[in-house]
Amino acid sequence: MPNGKFDLDSNLVRKLAKLLTETGLSEIEYAEGDKRIRCATATTVATHTVPVHAAPAAAPAADAKAAPVIEGTPVTAPMVGTVYLSPEPGKPPFVKKGDKVKEGDTLLIIEAMKVMNPIKAPASGTVVEVLAGDSKPVEFGETLLVIS
Amino acid sequence: MFEKVLIANRGEIALRIHRACREMGIHTVAVHSTADADAMHVRLADESVCIGPPASKDSYLNIPAILTAAAITGADAIHPGIGFMSENARFAEMVEEHGFVFIGPTPEHIRMMGDKVTAKDTVKKLGLPTVPGSDGAVATVEEAAEIAGKIGYPVLIKAAAGGGGKGMKVANDAKGLREAYTMARNEARSAFGNDEVYMEKYLLHPRHIEVQLLGDTHGHAVHFGERDCSIQRQHQKVVEEAPSPGLNASERNKIGTLAADIIRKLGYRGVGTIEFLYDQGKFYFIEMNTRLQIEHTITEMITGIDLVREQIRVAAGLPVTYEQSAITFNGHAIECRINAENPETFRPSPGVVQSFHPPGGLGVRVDSALYDGYRVPPNYDSLIAKLIVHGANRNECLLRLRRCLEEFVIDGIETTLPLHRRIIAQPDFINGDYDIRWLERFLSNQ
Numbered sequence: 046m047p048n049g050k051f052d053l054d055s056n057l058v059r060k061l062a063k064l065l066t067e068t069g070l071s072e073i074e075y076a077e078g079d080k081r082i083r084c085a086t087a088t089t090v091a092t093h094t095v096p097v098h099a100a101p102a103a104a105p106a107a108d109a110k111a112a113p114v115i116e117g118t119p120v121t122a123p124m125v126g127t128v129y130l131s132p133e134p135g136k137p138p139f140v141k142k143g144d145k146v147k148e149g150d151t152l153l154i155i156e157a158m159k160v161m162n163p164i165k166a167p168a169s170g171t172v173v174e175v176l177a178g179d180s181k182p183v184e185f186g187e188t189l190l191v192i193s
Numbered sequence: 194m195f196e197k198v199l200i201a202n203r204g205e206i207a208l209r210i211h212r213a214c215r216e217m218g219i220h221t222v223a224v225h226s227t228a229d230a231d232a233m234h235v236r237l238a239d240e241s242v243c244i245g246p247p248a249s250k251d252s253y254l255n256i257p258a259i260l261t262a263a264a265i266t267g268a269d270a271i272h273p274g275i276g277f278m279s280e281n282a283r284f285a286e287m288v289e290e291h292g293f294v295f296i297g298p299t300p301e302h303i304r305m306m307g308d309k310v311t312a313k314d315t316v317k318k319l320g321l322p323t324v325p326g327s328d329g330a331v332a333t334v335e336e337a338a339e340i341a342g343k344i345g346y347p348v349l350i351k352a353a354a355g356g357g358g359k360g361m362k363v364a365n366d367a368k369g370l371r372e373a374y375t376m377a378r379n380e381a382r383s384a385f386g387n388d389e390v391y392m393e394k395y396l397l398h399p400r401h402i403e404v405q406l407l408g409d410t411h412g413h414a415v416h417f418g419e420r421d422c423s424i425q426r427q428h429q430k431v432v433e434e435a436p437s438p439g440l441n442a443s444e445r446n447k448i449g450t451l452a453a454d455i456i457r458k459l460g461y462r463g464v465g466t467i468e469f470l471y472d473q474g475k476f477y478f479i480e481m482n483t484r485l486q487i488e489h490t491i492t493e494m495i496t497g498i499d500l501v502r503e504q505i506r507v508a509a510g511l512p513v514t515y516e517q518s519a520i521t522f523n524g525h526a527i528e529c530r531i532n533a534e535n536p537e538t539f540r541p542s543p544g545v546v547q548s549f550h551p552p553g554g555l556g557v558r559v560d561s562a563l564y565d566g567y568r569v570p571p572n573y574d575s576l577i578a579k580l581i582v583h584g585a586n587r588n589e590c591l592l593r594l595r596r597c598l599e600e601f602v603i604d605g606i607e608t609t610l611p612l613h614r615r616i617i618a619q620p621d622f623i624n625g626d627y628d629i630r631w632l633e634r635f636l637s638n639q
Binding site for chain 1: 227242243244245246252257258260261262264265266291
């Protein structure tokens with residue numbers, strides 16, 4: 046440290062600590078001139094990194110599982126393929142979030158081996174969420190949209 | 194070389210293929226049913242695609258789903274594994290029509306060897322000895338009786354579209370012929386959709402000896418020696434060993450060379466196995482499998498060659514770079530196929546594996562997709578692990594095998610580990626003195 050003396054401002058430290066808790070940050074550093082204070086929470090980040098090949102212990106491809114819970118009936122993919130949300134490129138999508146649908150309405154298309162397969166609404170209701178992406182691949186059983 | 198291979202199979206063999214790919218720097222795509230979402234190879238693969246519900250016909254046999262998964266992941270090649278569609282010529286054709294490489298032989302060769310009558314005809318013309326029998330399909334029971342009279346009873350009536358030990362009936366004498374013939378045709382029709390049958394002399398104490406082969410697209414073909422797979426129950430192999438305790442070096446060399454010649458003449462691409470019955474010093478061709486075999490592992494242990502790697506290399510058009518003389522056989526290897534079944538009733542035992550401890554140490558290999566907490570699904574065949582042991586000689590191998598079977602733990606489900614422990618304790622097995630009916634005789638005497 047360039048100068049020797051450094052008066053500890055305990056109020057500042059307390060303020061920083063309160064800020065940490067309120068904001069949920071793990072670390073705050075405050076500098077003024079050549080004085081610097083750093084506060085960190087007691088729960089420190091684990092320093093050993095799990096090597097990539099230990100990945101089998103964790104669930105893979107967590108996209109579907111990490112999805113937040115949405116109220117309603119999920120419509121899942123009955124086959125693997127590529128999703129098209131519109132009947133043709135450039136045209137508006139079959140359905141959007143908030144649309145009302147009747148049982149049997151086409152919601153989207155899944156293309157498999159150049160064959161377009163329309164996916165129909167299993168029941169009447171409102172489209173709560175569209176999870177499938179346009180021109181994106183889907184697996185069997187993947188949730189495409191949710192209808193309430 | 195391929196950048197991405199799609200593995201169109203499941204279980205321990207899918208894991209085996211994944212391992213070979215990863216060692217070659219190839220990315221893997223694991224297609225799986227919902228029942229296999231937690232399978233080890235699915236967890237390890239670079240990408241995974243769920244292609245259907247548990248039923249095989251809707252997933253592992255679902256050609257559109259598999260081809261679509263290959264398209265959306267941008268795979269270069271598809272490895273069909275063992276069983277499922279590995280010997281489905283139509284699948285091989287469609288894979289190629291869609292611009293992927295099928296890691297296996299050409300559809301023509303699959304078709305040729307898939308029909309057991311055509312296969313026998315083909316190899317006979319190329320100089321392989323075959324079991325005396327009918328010259329092709331047998332259309333009537335009268336014809337069957339005439340042939341049986343010529344070749345002598347007992348006779349075996351086999352489905353032309355069968356294979357893998359399925360669809361066969363024995364007639365011990367003229368009295369039993371009509372029934373055996375009719376039943377064989379009916380079973381063939383319901384099991385394979387094709388009631389064509391042919392006949393062979395029923396050999397009394399044969400050994401099942403098969404030769405591992407590899408052919409490339411540059412006219413080169415080699416053999417990797419034989420395997421003795423005589424320990425069978427209901428025509429399914431239970432224990433295999435290499436080399437065969439029933440052959441000497443000159444017989445080994447003779448049959449290996451003969452078999453390699455056949456695939457060279459055929460211009461066969463990929464791995465394949467020619468299966469023989471060996472009886473009283475003579476070899477008789479029974480069938481050729483145009484795919485990898487479950488017991489390829491014991492050949493790998495005695496030759497030091499990775500057969501899945503070789504399969505992938507020749508599929509990519511690379512040549513087999515070594516001569517026959519460079520292939521050496523070291524020591525002895527035995528494989529025990531461990532099934533999720535009751536070791537006495539053979540009732541399937543799917544369920545959760547509470548604890549899994551495979552044996553280890555020098556010369557020990559376990560090919561299995563099991564892990565603690567894994568749920569063995571009820572929808573597929575019951576093979577859950579292969580214990581493969583290598584030793585400097587057959588005796589060392591047997592001692593090591595006994596130690597490994599003692600050490601092996603699979604808790605939570607029933608397995609055939611106890612059966613294997615009993616088999617290897619039998620003097621006949623220890624002496625290598627068994628034939629293809631030995632195990633069933635042993636079991637019926639218990």
